[in-house]
Amino acid sequence: MRLYGLKTCDTCRKALKSLPDAEFVDVRAQGVPAEVLARAFARFGDTLLNTRSTTWRGLDAAERARPALDLLADHPTLMKRPLIENGAEMYLGWTPQTQASLGIV
Template structure:
């Protein structure tokens, strides 16, 4: 499977998507088409945790006082399902590999995966 979960208003998503070949990918804009429990569970299987999919940069993270909470895996899952802004993005699934977010290490691995 080749799929990209993204936000169309996110400049980072746009920049990353322009840097890779998009042929054969399925796209899901997470604001207009929210992710499902099945999809988040699939992402978790590939990534190893719901926390790895969770964005602490979301404005609601601070607004809800979550930085002062001790969150469990189930909390991360429920928060992501409740509001698209909690999903670290973009999430790119390429076969059995998952690339989450925009940190430099992740982008290097993503770019390398297209060189092979």
């Protein structure tokens, strides 16, 4: 299991604490592999983009109009977090649904 997020993100830290065996990938330092981003975008679509983030607010209209995968490749902190990859399954966010799917009570 891999958890993609930011080491400074409180939600990512909560998820990692509940999933101690997960491999943590800091998207700011290590980025997200293109194939993982493509799979996540195919699964979650535009909800993969965090349009409430500071990074998003700092982009001009021309940048925001770019394709989501291009934006995420250039600015991995725009991804909603955490993105959890568990085999063939992917989960976005640390919601009660995600926790239930992963067997966290």
